[in-house]
Amino acid sequence: MVLVTKYPPIPRLSIVVPVGCDAAAFEATLVSVLENQPDGSEVIVCHDGDYDDPFSLAGEVRFVTAASNDLVDAVSAGATAAHGRFVHVLADGLRATDGWADSALEKFEHHDAGVVAPVIRSGLDQVILGAGWHDSADRLCKANASGKRKVSAGRKNIGAYLTASFWRRDLLRSLGKSCDLRDELEACYAYEWMSRDAGWRCVLADESNVISDHDSINGDESSWSRGTRLRAIRSSFQTGGWSKACKASMIATIANGFRPSMFAESIGQVFAPLSEASITKSLRPQDVVASDDGGAAMIHRMPERSFDVSRRAA
Numbered sequence: 001m002v003l004v005t006k007y008p009p010i011p012r013l014s015i016v017v018p019v020g021c022d023a024a025a026f027e028a029t030l031v032s033v034l035e036n037q038p039d040g041s042e043v044i045v046c047h048d049g050d051y052d053d054p055f056s057l058a059g060e061v062r063f064v065t066a067a068s069n070d071l072v073d074a075v076s077a078g079a080t081a082a083h084g085r086f087v088h089v090l091a092d093g094l095r096a097t098d099g100w101a102d103s104a105l106e107k108f109e110h111h112d113a114g115v116v117a118p119v120i121r122s123g124l125d126q127v128i129l130g131a132g133w134h135d136s137a138d139r140l141c142k143a144n145a146s147g148k149r150k151v152s153a154g155r156k157n158i159g160a161y162l163t164a165s166f167w168r169r170d171l172l173r174s175l176g177k178s179c180d181l182r183d184e185l186e187a188c189y190a191y192e193w194m195s196r197d198a199g200w201r202c203v204l205a206d207e208s209n210v211i212s213d214h215d216s217i218n219g220d221e222s223s224w225s226r227g228t229r230l231r232a233i234r235s236s237f238q239t240g241g242w243s244k245a246c247k248a249s250m251i252a253t254i255a256n257g258f259r260p261s262m263f264a265e266s267i268g269q270v271f272a273p274l275s276e277a278s279i280t281k282s283l284r285p286q287d288v289v290a291s292d293d294g295g296a297a298m299i300h301r302m303p304e305r306s307f308d309v310s311r312r313a314a
Contacts, residue, residue, distance in 0.1 A: 016078030019047035025092035032095035046074035076176035091163035114200025117160035118208035132158035138255035159192035185219035199291035227268030232275040
């Protein structure tokens with residue numbers, strides 16, 4: 001008798017669902033994923049060690065322990081544990097819809113598509129809260145929110161929100177190891193700039209819809225710190241300094257002339273040079289897998305089997 005060892009099929013997609021601070025929101029997100037789970041996919045739940053699986057889902061999902069319940073740590077742990085060629089992150093408060101992953105995965109047929117942004121819609125009236133984001137004169141990391149039910153014309157350079165995004169697995173892994181920023185919005189912004197620097201681009205999947213239980217994108221709140229920190233991150237990849245920061249701040253202030261709530265964020269960009277040095281030290285774009293180096297290799301590489309779920313992802 002010949003014994004043949006059978007290995008489970010390697011999934012094409014790994015869906016990472018982090019456990020956040022809101023247990024009810026996390027459960028709603030996980031249920032939506034399981035109800036609409038695509039064929040050839042696995043579901044990974046990332047938590048800080050305190051989640052005890054009250055619904056006995058160990059047979060349907062894989063549980064991975066992250067360094068903390070911060071989104072950035074959870075995503076990093078999920079990407080390291082993922083067996084799929086592609087990784088989808090869906091954070092709590094967001095819900096999957098029927099077929100939402102199919103059209104997003106099709107976008108990876110473009111060899112330089114490293115990340116794909118789905119359309120985030122309000123659960124109340126289906127209007128678009130964010131079809132990715134872009135940088136504009138009045139604001140950095142500005143949501144592509146049309147306030148309509150149809151996606152507006154695409155933009156050349158967009159980014160994806162980390163809370164709802166599709167990635168090439170090896171790209172996401174390398175970003176997690178190359179960025180020390182732990183704030184969710186800052187990491188989201190830095191990931192996009194590092195990806196561009198490595199030759200990748202973000203693509204919008206206009207037929208991939210996720211539903212938000214909130215009426216705004218997380219991290220979209222205006223603040224002085226938001227303007228300062230995002231401008232400092234951008235300056236790490238473009239010309240920085242006081243002159244550039246002052247000019248950007250002045251333009252943003254004028255552009256937001258009829259929106260007083262945005263003044264603090266606009267003026268905050270002036271002080272970006274104070275944070276540029278520390279932020280630059282937190283980013284190692286040279287360690288991000290490049291589109292011309294990793295594109296073919298990451299598709300055919302066998303999954304690692306040595307991941308210890310009791311420890312933080314390396």
